[in-house]
């Protein structure tokens with residue numbers, strides 16, 4: 267009798283989602299005390315020792331970043347850490363991908379020569395800079411590589427030290443850190459040794475770079491972001507202080523998560539020449555200069571969002587009625603700007619869940635950004651076709667390459683053959699599984715706030731998806747703002763709808779299945 271009663275007790279929306287996903291309340295509340303010991307990251311001790319030597323000997327060093335928000339936040343937290351420790355002999359160099367290829371190029375080698383630097387610390391890049399590291403060695407400059415990109419064909423650059431969770435002998439149990447996550451672990455390790463307290467602002471900026479790089483929001487990455495949420499009020503950082511008057515409230519975790527997503531967009535637009543980057547300068551500079559750079563980045567962000575909307579529109583027309591096991595497009599009409607190739611590929615791969623290659627002729631080479639969903643590995647695919655490529659690299663689900671135009675046809679042939687042999691069947695029409703069947707009444711304030719425990723969303727922890735049975739558009743619209751999301755939902759139809767709950771008053775349609783029409 268008692269058992270029956272407890273079975274019938276209605277469970278909260280949050281409890282149903284947690285159960286459906288096989289999670290537990292405890293696992294969602296894990297704090298930083300549960301982080302693995304960063305000493306398990308291979309070579310971290312050697313790297314830390316090299317950095318401490320530079321600090322004690324006051325050796326001039328350069329942090330060599332990458333021009334995306336992961337690279338910018340990586341550079342920023344390491345730069346700030348040196349500042350905080352009272353070290354003053356560090357500079358940074360951020361290459362511009364629109365001007366030069368990925369990784370260590372001659373521009374950095376020249377910068378190092380001129381400044382007589384003895385040490386380069388790469389962040390969020392370097393693992394594929396075989397020639398670049400050799401060139402630095404030749405001029406007597408050591409390289410410490412910190413990176414999270416995949417290691418190519420067991421070949422490693424000839425660097426002083428390499429810290430990368432993908433090193434086969436690394437014992438650190440979590441591989442999916444962002445570049446900035448690797449840097450945070452190095453700073454935590456150094457902080458321990460130098461007895462310097464790693465404050466919540468380091469975690470906050472790591473959260474920004476990690477969410478920007480779309481690493482899975484599970485385990486270590488999730489703990490880092492949650493720590494930034496939980497300690498938000500203690501964050502003492504002049505960039506955040508500067509932003510608050512411009513930005514809306516930051517009372518709830520939803521607000522802070524939205525601020526992080528805003529910063530991801532803001533920091534994507536700082537590319538400059540000669541190793542400089544406006545986004546990094548915005549983070550580092552103070553007062554008047556910060557304000558000027560903020561307005562500059564804001565206006566660049568608005569420009570690029572307008573540009574992006576145009577590209578998405580174009581892709582929508584290009585993919586009307588699309589079916590197939592891959593989407594491959596060479597932009598020979600010049601509609602997709604070079605710097606939006608990755609965004610374009612992400613858009614298509616997200617919409618159709620197929621491997622997507624978007625290519626463009628750039629400086630007499632064909633450059634490609636590839637994206638794909640679960641179940642396919644772009645780096646493996648490119649490796650299988652590497653004889654046709656000039657350079658390639660990246661992650662399983664986000665990778666790129668360059669090739670000479672003469673090799674284009676032979677590459678395509680090779681890639682199609684690889685697809686035929688390696689495509690899972692589920693590429694066509696991935697089915698969305700609801701986390702819970704809900705009534706409209708359940709989309710209330712109490713439930714909204716209870717779901718904040720699931721934040722941050724990302725790969726491995728998707729935004730919940732709800733099934734509302736037998737409803738009409740009128741029912742939904744009587745209580746909510748409904749984002750139809752391009753679906754056909756006739757006024758006179760009843761149906762089962764899948765929605766995501768994007769803000770307390772907004773439901774976004776993910777699918778609609780008609781059950782009956784209203785007589």
Ligand SMILES: [Mn+2]
Nearest residue numbers: 336390445479
């Ligand atoms: Mn990265």
